[in-house]
Amino acid sequence: MKQMLKLGIVLALFASVACVMLALVNNLTSSVIAENKAKEVTQGLTVVFADADSFEPAPNFTPDTATTVKVESLYLAKKGTDVVGAVAQATGPTYDKATILLGMDLNRTLTGLRFLSITDTPGFGQKATEPEFYNQFTGKSANDDFAAGSDIQAISGATITTKGVAQLAKYTAYVAGEYLAQNYGGAAGSGSAPVIQAPATVFTYEEACKSLFPHETYPYAEFVEVDKDLNRIVRNMIVEKQYLVVVDGKTVGAMAAVRGQTYKEGGVVLTAVDMNRNIIGARIIELNDTPNMGQLTLEEDFYSQFAGKPVDGTLSVNGDIDAITGATISSACIADIVKVGAMEAAWVASSRGGTPAPEGSENYPLNEMYLEE
Structure with missing residues (x-):
């Protein structure tokens, strides 16, 4: 017992000394770091x-x-x-x-x-x-x-x-x-302060629904979750959510959230269609792709390309959809997820009076440009 007590006291002393030394080193290095930063700024001013x-x-x-x-x-x-x-x-x-x-x-x-x-x-x-x-x-x-x-x-x-x-x-x-x-009499500017744009990021489901069906065009739209064989696998992708979009008791569109492979860990895209098998738009819900490359699919310039495309048409990269430079695989994968989501959403819409799928439309092509393991 005495030996353990002695050992505890020794360890406590060592810890106390270490803390004091660490504080001293921190004080010394912090002043050096601050001095170096000040020198860097001073040199930068003249440059x-x-x-x-x-x-x-x-x-x-x-x-x-x-x-x-x-x-x-x-x-x-x-x-x-x-x-x-x-x-x-x-x-x-x-x-x-x-x-x-x-x-x-x-x-x-x-x-x-x-x-x-x-x-x-x-x-x-x-x-x-x-x-x-x-x-x-x-x-x-x-x-x-x-x-x-x-x-x-x-x-x-x-x-x-x-x-x-x-x-x-x-x-x-x-x-x-x-x-x-x-x-100091400097020249006047040409306008108000620039608007700072927030970095592009994924949508929540609520944000995506409201973005795809804005109140100005679809007043008081209701987003009704349905289950038409959810969680099944379609073309190696998983259908995770389905919605009917209702305005004043009338179904005006449908949406499907599909999970599929991207360049890295995969992603989820919510795709919306109208009752005539046209894509209203697509919003990315989940994505973890390469910084400065595949993540650029989050930019509106990319995902806005899907709006207005026919559900039954192709979504080939660098043909129907412009791929992001340096991120062709990511672009192609997102396009494939949108295509599957559009077909699934149109199927949901057809159950409420939407235009049915044309014969043979289930055999649609995909980019299938996946990264080999």
Whole structure:
């Protein structure tokens, strides 16, 4: 018993000493880290605004934290005693997150952009730190749209990162430009603050139903779950949910949620049809695909392509549906899930007076472009 007590005391002493040492190391390293970050910012100021010979914190600047883009600091760029522009430090969502320094002169022209940090996917989003990408912002007007693919050349396989950085730069430029216009005679802007777009994500079932059958077009629509042989396997996919859509007692459409294989772990798509075997639209409920590639099927530009297609027509990629660059398999898999969902939803609709399936329509083609194990 005494031996155990002695051992316990020794262990407690070791633990106490270790905690004290850890605290000391943390204090030492945190100050070093803070000092290194400050040096990085100081060096970055001269890089993004090379014409200035000194910088100082902008007086009376309040950090802009109202949106997901946070403009945290603003520095006046000076040449001699004259203010010639400003440099802003801001953090915002990309595929993950990035912090930038952005320089701007009094004419609302960008003088440079550099990353203090970015945590996007190596080999894809990390390419934003290459000069070929970030040098595109130098010389642009803060009044430009900063649209990925037109104003800004997108990074191949990293569209989400491209859009995120462009949005981050656009909003930061607006904040810096407004400050310079109000305080140092800078050029006025061309409009109100840019709208910050939230990253695309999956829908809940409730969100998907309301998006596919909006109140303006389908007032007080009811979404009635039904069970017409649920959970059966159709073309290697599982039918998980079925709905009838009713407005004022009349069935106006149907939906089916189908689970199928994608590039990685699979996904669930809710597909809606009208009573005449036309696809109203599709919304992705579940997806865990490759960042910056297959995950781009969550973007409206992709899934909106299904709206208006005939249920009994083909949904072939790069024929009927434009595949996402670098994510052809994911695009094809989602298209196949939509096709099966549309056929199932149309079958449900036909039970309530919808147009029946034409003869032989059950033998429909799919892309079947699956990743080999």
